[in-house]
Amino acid sequence: ATMPTKQHYSQGLETYRVPMSLYATNRVKVITSLLSKLTTSSISQGIVLLEGGKQETRQDTDHEPVFRQESYFHYLFGTNLPDCYGALSFVRGEHKSVLFVPTWGEEVATVCGESPDFEELAEELGVDLVLGVDSLSGWVADELGRLQSEKGVNGSVNGHSSNDGPKLFVLKGLNTDSGNYAKPAYYQGIEELENMKDEDTLFNCIAECRVHKSQAEIDLMRYTNFISSQAHVDVMRKTQPGMMEYQLGSLFMHHTYYNGGCRFMSYTCICACGPNAKILHYGHAGRPNSRLLLQNDMALLDMGAEYHCYASDITCSFPVSGSFTPDQLAIYTSVLNAQVRVIEQLKPGVSWIDMHRDAEREVLKGLIGCGVLLGGDDVDSTIECMLEADLGAIFMPHGLGHLIGIDTHDVGGYLEGNPPRSTRPGLKKLRTARVMEEGMVITVEPGCYFINRLLDGALQNEKQKYFFNEERLRDFRGFGGVRLEDNVVITAAGCENLSQCPRAPQEVLDVMAGKEWPPNNDILPG
């Protein structure tokens, strides 16, 4: 069994101390889940084998981008070292964790520092054993042999006979956000174990474990949310017309790294001002946050830092000038109403699809309120007709939110046994259609955008065009959009919002004018 450890990961000073027991808990969860899946078979021992991420170089050069660990591997072993393997060897509920790390000679030590000390590293990470990667192949073969003989001694387990030999469980499964497959651990020689390899069981177990965050994971994500929220506030205060969008991103990254120890962003900063706000993943190489901020721009800043590989994903929208125009206030308020309505309802048992629909209702209501859409005599029933006509997806062409954890778009959105992806506009963009369960952390990020292509399509669409006041719509053609995004954990009775940004319009303006935030300090983590 994994030894208890009092070790922590931290970036020093006031940064968060991540208890390494977090990863021990993750390991126990995965082994327990795996055993529960195996009860119908007669397997009760085996090895879970994961391959960590590799240190890469850029094309043919020796340029090495800073390494960030592969997410499944981080979940179980909690180390930032590249080029590792990790194994959990288990017999029924008992398991031991073994980390295999690269080692190097003296010449490399001069350049990169000493090769890791196995005992120190085991102590630091709270794993049972650390070995060199060069001993991986031999260790797996020996361990499988040992488990085989263990089985001989304990022919009968839990009342039924254990006929099958130990299995080597590797990861293989579809990431439903990327469409790519997790790569099963590979090393030279593993081919000889083909008949013991199981590629079918582990993925669902570990992905489902990752969906349900432990208390330690939630505490860590409260920290990443805290530091990212604080950085958003800092950026809000410093934003001025005449700045470049990327300067807002630079302020954010510096704040979270300098003050929070966050070396990585969860994703590329989206600093979308003015009309750019309608480009949902603005900020990539082709659209590199290169606009000059103008007085009347709304800023949409979608930025989140990660700490020890746990993400945050927060979006603030605010007027660059420091005061809302009536139209800006109207759109902002409708998106805020959508966010509030969802967060108020979130608790175990609630369907994410229903939440998406409710968010659309508030956005549409707001658009009726400012005259872009026509509400008729019975606004509520008109809104239902609008939903029926898929009008929500014209203004919010993305999902309401996504599971978040070690990946920003975290795994488990469409794991088997859960509701499938919808085929309807808007709903089909949802990265999960699951029913909420305690321990899920999910983003709530309604938005409202004015995308000419979609609007023009709607104005041509027989089911949609009658809802529009085309003349009033013209006022919003260059508006861009508004998005508000918080990270919320589902609790037994409801939910907790981990994010701490000013949201009410007056709060936003007050913070921009220099007022203190948060108003009091009792929400500080730790």
Add this chain to the structure above:
Amino acid sequence: ATMPTKQHYSQGLETYRVPMSLYATNRVKVITSLLSKLTTSSISQGIVLLEGGKQETRQDTDHEPVFRQESYFHYLFGTNLPDCYGALSFVRGEHKSVLFVPTWGEEVATVCGESPDFEELAEELGVDLVLGVDSLSGWVADELGRLQSEKGVNGSVNGHSSNDGPKLFVLKGLNTDSGNYAKPAYYQGIEELENMKDEDTLFNCIAECRVHKSQAEIDLMRYTNFISSQAHVDVMRKTQPGMMEYQLGSLFMHHTYYNGGCRFMSYTCICACGPNAKILHYGHAGRPNSRLLLQNDMALLDMGAEYHCYASDITCSFPVSGSFTPDQLAIYTSVLNAQVRVIEQLKPGVSWIDMHRDAEREVLKGLIGCGVLLGGDDVDSTIECMLEADLGAIFMPHGLGHLIGIDTHDVGGYLEGNPPRSTRPGLKKLRTARVMEEGMVITVEPGCYFINRLLDGALQNEKQKYFFNEERLRDFRGFGGVRLEDNVVITAAGCENLSQCPRAPQEVLDVMAGKEWPPNNDILPG
């Protein structure tokens, strides 16, 4: 022929405006070089085909690290767009440049922005034509056919007959820093052109072109050096005992991005304080700049930003406390003497090996001066004996410097026809052994480190041990090290130091105490 363009790349505000004619010049240089290599054959037309870098995702997830262009591709086409191809079609000295870019549909446009407009992009980049990547295969086949018929019309070129058909020149060659090979452009269908493909000629041409910087390239690198120097000064002023190393890196990255528009660092920040300074490439994932700065630490900060893919690579060393101890001053001064001695001598015709040796001489002289090494009656001849015994490599176990350009460790260090890599300690670490030529940009980065493993080896070594005062050496065991690195361009008559950091000990202390830097502004670029 490529059209002249008045377009610039810039990050707005006061950031540098890179003339896109820089890349037109690069293209002409490469075609000219290629033709000069082909004079012995009867080929005078063909296509140079490069494949740009790909937008990658992290493992199986949809996480997209910010894309940075492949360096050869950037050299010829100057675009940050991922997933492109580029071609130069030439007949004798005339060529046209064609960029092939990915295009996408409306659904992706909502997320990433509109698909590029071909004409706008051609104008912006100053290339002759922009097409979609889907037309690459057809275009190459057609163009080769056209060149073939062109040859028919002009059977005799430059007085000798042109018997051979056009060739498709792709990149293949060894990067002598990484040991990896540049990957020849590949697309589905290129196999059919196997008999027209030439993998042997292009690499040496383009790599040698990259070694000799044009005036526009030098001007751009003067800017990256300016902004990085300024950022180093900012960090120096803010450094205090009690900070974490990574905070210095965060300050640097923020300064260069916020003020200079530099989205990328040339390489991972090395913020090595106290004993960490002896780890030459400190700062990677395994040693993530995680030390607390102590009062008596020396800081060794090796940090450089790039702008539109052109690098800078600067190292400053200074006492965290703001004042040198006598030992710190002695080591610092010996490294500075080495740097000054090299820069004073640099001009066309000087051998880089000789410069490395001279740097070693100064470091050894400094170590004699502070009593770590024994100089005997005739210090100069003792130093020659020390070099003969490879003692320089004990204290400076890396090369004096490297070519720098679009890559930090730029190409061309050991191209054929140039001096080969030495096999002796120290010298074998040099990334080039070339004789200096006008237009080369090279780092001058002498260092002196106290690496116990190397020192203990030397104390056991029959040829080396007699030079040591072992007792005095003990004072330096935990010292770490000092490195000073500037980027220098070789001019017709000498060299120009592009870097602008305080170097004299008093300058360093003055800047740390808040004095203005640079003393006057006449070195500002633009």
